[in-house]
Amino acid sequence: MHPAATAHPYRDTDVVDARAPRFLQATVGIVSLVSLATGWWPLLGLLAVQLAVGLFLGRRYCLPCVFYFEVIQPRIGEGEVEDARPVRFANLIGLSFLSVATAAHAASLTVLGGVLAGIVAALALLAASTGLCVGCEMYKLLARLRGIRPGHLDHVDLTDFGVSPNGRVVVQFTHPLCTGCREVEQRLSSGNEKVVLVDISKHADLARKYHVAVVPTAVAVAGDGRVVARLA
Numbered sequence: 206m207h208p209a210a211t212a213h214p215y216r217d218t219d220v221v222d223a224r225a226p227r228f229l230q231a232t233v234g235i236v237s238l239v240s241l242a243t244g245w246w247p248l249l250g251l252l253a254v255q256l257a258v259g260l261f262l263g264r265r266y267c268l269p270c271v272f273y274f275e276v277i278q279p280r281i282g283e284g285e286v287e288d289a290r291p292v293r294f295a296n297l298i299g300l301s302f303l304s305v306a307t308a309a310h311a312a313s314l315t316v317l318g319g320v321l322a323g324i325v326a327a328l329a330l331l332a333a334s335t336g337l338c339v340g341c342e343m344y345k346l347l348a349r350l351r352g353i354r355p356g357h358l359d360h361v362d363l364t365d366f367g368v369s370p371n372g373r374v375v376v377q378f379t380h381p382l383c384t385g386c387r388e389v390e391q392r393l394s395s396g397n398e399k400v401v402l403v404d405i406s407k408h409a410d411l412a413r414k415y416h417v418a419v420v421p422t423a424v425a426v427a428g429d430g431r432v433v434a435r436l437a
Contacts, residue, residue: 210283212382214274215265219406220382224284225273226292227333229259232269233299234329237322246310249322253303256296285384288419295332295340299325348418358415358424359432365411366401374399375436377423378415380406386421389437393423 212220233252240248259267264274302325309318332338361376368374375398379386393400405412405420423437 208282210278212283212286214270214278215263217382218264219289220286220380221289221292222274222278222284223287224278224281225270226295226338227336228273228277229267229269229296230329230338231333233303234326234333237303237326237329241319241322241326246307246315246318246322249303249310249318249325250307253300253307256300256303260293260296260300286382287385288380288383291338291341291344291419294344295338298340298343299329345418348416358417358422358435360430361415361424361426361432363426363428363430365414366403368399368401372399372428373425373433374401375423375425376401376403377437378403378405378412378417378420380404380420383420389421389423393436398425 210222212222214222214225233256236248236252240246255267255269259270264270302321306318306321306325309315309321328339332340363369363374366376375393375396377386377390377393377400379390379402381404390400390402403411405417411417421437423435424432425434425436427433
């Protein structure tokens with residue numbers, strides 16, 4: 206019997222069990238391959254509908270998501286809990302490709318529809334088998350292009366975090382359910398510097414203000430607010 210999951214699959218939507226997206230990607234990849242092999246293109250539309258339902262109505266209405274959380278996770282236990290934003294962006298890309306592929310088939314543009322379905326199948330199965338999520342990496346790249354990157358965080362107002370600007374501190378943006386965040390917190394707390402935790406589930410305004418695209422993010426800050434080192 207595995208312990209209960211720390212992150213509720215349907216309420217804690219800021220984070221996600223890292224195994225859940227891989228299961229969804231495996232489902233998308235396999236069904237897309239079946240569609241290519243059989244020529245039954247409505248399967249692509251069904252996949253698009255499921256992704257849209259999960260993205261806009263919630264995970265409890267996405268059949269592969271529900272199957273993972275209700276059947277698989279209780280048997281294998283919860284995996285690492287990670288930031289859900291890159292995964293959500295990757296699913297949006299998948300939804301776009303599947304929607305266009307479905308429309309292409311409906312318009313008798315079978316070659317275009319087949320190519321798009323093949324791209325979806327290849328990238329989904331790559332992510333499911335290796336953990337390399339191309340859509341997630343695109344999210345991080347686009348964040349950097351928009352100026353949302355660790356290098357952009359070069360100065361902070363310590364009073365935003367209730368800290369008097371009188372010495373060097375470590376500021377960590379975190380989420381209480383994020384596995385990697387807890388590991389970084391333990392590592393940082395073993396040092397001699399004061400660690401200030403900023404929970405983005407409660408302080409989304411500060412995450413936006415300081416362009417924190419993914420947690421964990423941690424920086425060492427001098428007394429005058431200058432970021433002198435990036436620690437995570």
